[in-house]
Amino acid sequence: MLTRATLPYQRYVNRVFWFLRVPQLLSTCVAFSLVADMGILRGDIGNWFMSFWCICFIVTLFIVIIELNDLQPCFPFYWYNFPVTFACYAALICLSASIICSVTYVQFLPYGPEWDRAVTATAFSCITSVLYAIEMAGMWNFYKLKEIPCYLHTVPSLLNVPETFVAGVIFAFLSNTSLYLHQPALVWCVAVYTICFISEAVTILLNLGKWEDRLPIPFPICQLVLTVFSVLLYNSALVLWPLYQFYEELGGLPQRSSDGSCVDGLMCAWDQRLAVAVLTAINLLVYVAELGYWAHWVSIETEDQPGDS
Known part of the structure; x- marks a missing residue:
């Protein structure tokens, strides 16, 4: 029987998607660090991107800690809905950051170390959005295949x-x-x-x-x-x-x-x-x-x- 804490085939789901969350953490951390290293040249737009990536990193790390320590029963909601919903938002956030960064920021920076950092950060943001999208689509289809009720269905x-x-x-x-x-x-x-x-x-x-x-x-x-x-x-x-x-x-x-x-x-x-x-x-x-x-x-x-x- 499905409860708030457990999910059928939960161990299988964790094994399948575990290889996505570690790259998600690394990609958001790298993107954040590269823009943070630009100092005052990052401007308000750079601060926005940093906050987006920081939020994604913190929530992903939170999900990893909860699932590693089997703390799902501590939450007053059906935990299995939370990661897939967050993955959907994170994919949109990182994709938007990548588009806005390349259109309104990167192209106006002078060529040099700052431009290289901004381009690399944008690339890692794109990679992160793809990783979150894969996680969301995979878990969405897995839940549907196993007839597990999911909020995003x-x-x-x-x-x-x-x-x-x-x-x-x-x-x-x-x-x-x-x-x-x-x-x-x-x-x-x-x-x-x-x-x-x-x-x-x-x-x-x-x-x-x-x-x-x-x-x-x-x-x-x-x-x-x-x-x-x-x-x-x-x-x-x-x-x-x-x-x-x-x-x-x-x-x-x-x-x-x-x-x-x-x-x-x-x-x-x-x-x-x-x-x-x-x-x-x-x-x-x-x-x-x-x-x-x-x-x-x-x-x-x-x-x-x-x-x-």
Whole structure:
């Protein structure tokens, strides 16, 4: 019988994927060390990458320690769901770091030792993303083959991952508080991103812990209400953020050349404003897709109720 601590064929799974986690630790550590060694030349973007790789390293090391010492029973959720979910996020994080680093950072560095370090760090980040993707795909298929229930086997969970991931990237850009603190409408947009992110994070925790039945209302209806709420909030952000960031009459900067901080090729404040606008639109589309799923689910359940009674 499947419990929170154990998983059928767990030893087999650990043997199969053990050779992935050690390279994951090494790759993230090397990428982090190379960028850290660049000093002030790494800039804010380099600090972002370092934090991404550091998080992946720490969580992977945490998973390794827990599984080596058989400490899974200490956690109030089904442990076997956690590594595959994290591997999915880590693959996206490292892939994004590799793309952003090569597009907005490496190409603008002068040739020399710093350029070599940045290129090597990007290469190791790419390797890490591939390793995490292999782990995620392998464990996803293994669980499905053995008919082991997995959080990522459901459509909503596959949509929750990009929703929270995109929100996390938005927060990375919003670390530059000068983008929004001067305008209450933009502060509202930041509140929208925060509220929706917390809502999705709670949903993921409920799914990982199999606590959906503890809610006072059916989980699908709760999800439908939350998704409608998120779609409405993101619609407001999609209107307000570009309006106050790029409309000149409201204090925005319509062109990149209007931003005095964009004096070199590196990413500037205007680029961050544009990135947040694009990511807002992407996340809104994902929320709309989730809304369609839950609306269809609830409508089917509602139609089936008279026949069941």
